[in-house]
Amino acid sequence: MGVTLSSTILRKVAMALSGIFLMVFLLQHFVINITSVFSAAIFNQFSHFMGTNPIVQFLLQPILIFGVIFHFVMGFVLDIQNKRARGTRYAIYKGSANSSWVSRNMLTSGATVLAFLALHFYDFWVPEMNYKYVEVLPEDPTRYYEELVHKFEDVTRVVLYVISFFFLALHLTHGFSSSFQSMGFNNKYTPAVKSFGKLYAIGIPFGFAFIAIFHFLNH
Amino acid sequence: MKLILKIWRQENATAKGSMHTYSLDNVSPDMSFLEMMDVLNEQLMEQGIDPVAFDHDCREGICGSCSMFINGEAHGPDRLITTCQLHMRKFKDGDTIHIEPFRAKPFPVIKDLVVDRTAFDRIQHAGGFVSVNTSGNTQDANAIPIEKADADKAFDAAICIGCGACVATCKNASAMLFVSAKVSQYALLPQGQVEATDRVLNMVKQMDDEGFGNCTNTGACEVECPKGISLENIARMNREYLSANVKG
Ligand code: HEM
Ligand code: SF4
Ligand code: FES
Numbered sequence A: 001m002g003v004t005l006s007s008t009i010l011r012k013v014a015m016a017l018s019g020i021f022l023m024v025f026l027l028q029h030f031v032i033n034i035t036s037v038f039s040a041a042i043f044n045q046f047s048h049f050m051g052t053n054p055i056v057q058f059l060l061q062p063i064l065i066f067g068v069i070f071h072f073v074m075g076f077v078l079d080i081q082n083k084r085a086r087g088t089r090y091a092i093y094k095g096s097a098n099s100s101w102v103s104r105n106m107l108t109s110g111a112t113v114l115a116f117l118a119l120h121f122y123d124f125w126v127p128e129m130n131y132k133y134v135e136v137l138p139e140d141p142t143r144y145y146e147e148l149v150h151k152f153e154d155v156t157r158v159v160l161y162v163i164s165f166f167f168l169a170l171h172l173t174h175g176f177s178s179s180f181q182s183m184g185f186n187n188k189y190t191p192a193v194k195s196f197g198k199l200y201a202i203g204i205p206f207g208f209a210f211i212a213i214f215h216f217l218n219h
Numbered sequence B: 001m002k003l004i005l006k007i008w009r010q011e012n013a014t015a016k017g018s019m020h021t022y023s024l025d026n027v028s029p030d031m032s033f034l035e036m037m038d039v040l041n042e043q044l045m046e047q048g049i050d051p052v053a054f055d056h057d058c059r060e061g062i063c064g065s066c067s068m069f070i071n072g073e074a075h076g077p078d079r080l081i082t083t084c085q086l087h088m089r090k091f092k093d094g095d096t097i098h099i100e101p102f103r104a105k106p107f108p109v110i111k112d113l114v115v116d117r118t119a120f121d122r123i124q125h126a127g128g129f130v131s132v133n134t135s136g137n138t139q140d141a142n143a144i145p146i147e148k149a150d151a152d153k154a155f156d157a158a159i160c161i162g163c164g165a166c167v168a169t170c171k172n173a174s175a176m177l178f179v180s181a182k183v184s185q186y187a188l189l190p191q192g193q194v195e196a197t198d199r200v201l202n203m204v205k206q207m208d209d210e211g212f213g214n215c216t217n218t219g220a221c222e223v224e225c226p227k228g229i230s231l232e233n234i235a236r237m238n239r240e241y242l243s244a245n246v247k248g
Helices: A008-038 A040-052 A054-086 A106-134 A143-151 A155-182 A190-218 B033-046 B118-125 B148-158 B165-169 B176-187 B196-210 B220-224 B232-247
Strands: B003-009 B018-024 B096-100 B109-111
Touching: A008 A040, A008 A054, A008 A143, A008 A155, A008 A190, A008 B196, A008 B232, A040 A054, A040 A143, A054 A106, A106 A143, A106 A155, A143 A190, A155 A190, A155 B232, B018 B033, B118 B176, B118 B196, B148 B176, B165 B176, B165 B220, B176 B196, B176 B220, B176 B232, B196 B232
Parallel strands: B003 B096
Antiparallel strands: B003 B018
16 A cells, blocks of 8 residues: 555645545544534434444445555655655754744654554444444444543543644644645645634644543533 | 864765864854855865865856755755855854755765765756757747746746755755756746646656655745745646646
8 A cells, every 4th residue: 555656746645635534534523522512412313323324334434444544654654765865864954944843743743643543442443343243232322422421531531632632733733734735736825725724723623622621521 | 253163074975974073263254155165175275184075166146056054954044045155144153063965865975065966957857848949940939928927937936046955955855846846937838838748747757766755845945945946836746747647
């Protein structure tokens, strides 16, 4: 995978496409989660639909998993290639003079998000798979809200989640507008894209963090 | 002023290099950086030490040959200048200045601060030209009307001097800014359309074959470029490249 994408520009575009795909997913995920703040019933309804709909389960979910794996594997591949392209390292390299920290450390912020994803899978996806396919328990359309709230009773988990969302925000601060540039989109709308990107990059992770803290304080 | 210079010395392409320290007195703030290097070299020769090899030619910011990575930045701390346009007034008495060659796998060191940038020439040969019949019935370029905005943008791209600062400064050693400038200067003009598809495909292929890195849009190139070549050109090249791939 990935490695066979033959040119630097195609690899870059693939990176951007997978990033945009993940950002769309993230928005959808957020919209569902935020309902849990307002109404357990609505949250359960959405979650029951997502958890049982065959298109979501057997088409969208595999695509999502592929998208995530593709994105981070490609991220590591590009980073290795880029380090190699430098050869001998500089004794003094003043990156801060000409570029932002976030833009130079996408791998660091990305890897933090990856570590979070591992925890997140362990928290929700593994129990879900266990529930449905290992123990094959009968579906209870009202179980989701309880499961969610239960997870956020633990302060350690809430702290880890909030830290991860902070790194996600850093990742997206550069990633959002960067993906447009990679796709060849740079014109009079670019300042608007950048502003909207900042809004998304801070807003969505902040929202997720809010949800986690909300349930922690409310239980 | 008095300076401590830490300079990369490397005998030849295969030798192992290292940083050497020299101290230099009586540097005038009005000197250009290269004049300061000349003074250093005279001092070294008097001491029987091999002078520091560095690239230079025009010394007025138009040829692009002077390179040098100074205190962690291509062409040093100032903006929109080459090393020959950098002045010692940018530094303070007692400063330590680190001077390294432009570093990239495709820019191997020849000696000291001199690097081989012929990778750029090969990229140009791959498509950075228009084929014009010059057998006597050449059309006057001005006979083809071109919108002012396009002409300006083409010119802004064409002022790239091929110095390689973009590669040197990019954390990924990507040559996208250079190549995109060379693609854009033709892509924006009707004269460039005939070979547009092959041009972008061949130049990008050559760029990749040379071993330059993948762009991650940090924007460092645009900041360090002595000619202020814009990232817009990279987006334009990506568009050209994608549509050329679709056309095949
Ligand atoms: C929900 C999770 C994630 C989202 C929404 C996301 C989004 C993005 C976006 C939009 C870009 C910009 C693409 C471009 O510049 O063309 C990007 C770049 C990048 N991502 Fe992610 N990402 C996520 C997770 C990860 C993970 C887990 C890693 C693991 C290491 C990672 C590593 C990278 C790297 C290294 C880049 C820089 C590549 C580049 O700019 O060319 N990302 N990401
Ligand atoms: S784009 Fe700028 S930095 Fe790069 S080679 Fe051209 S003039 Fe030099
Ligand atoms: S010597 Fe020609 S640009 Fe510096």
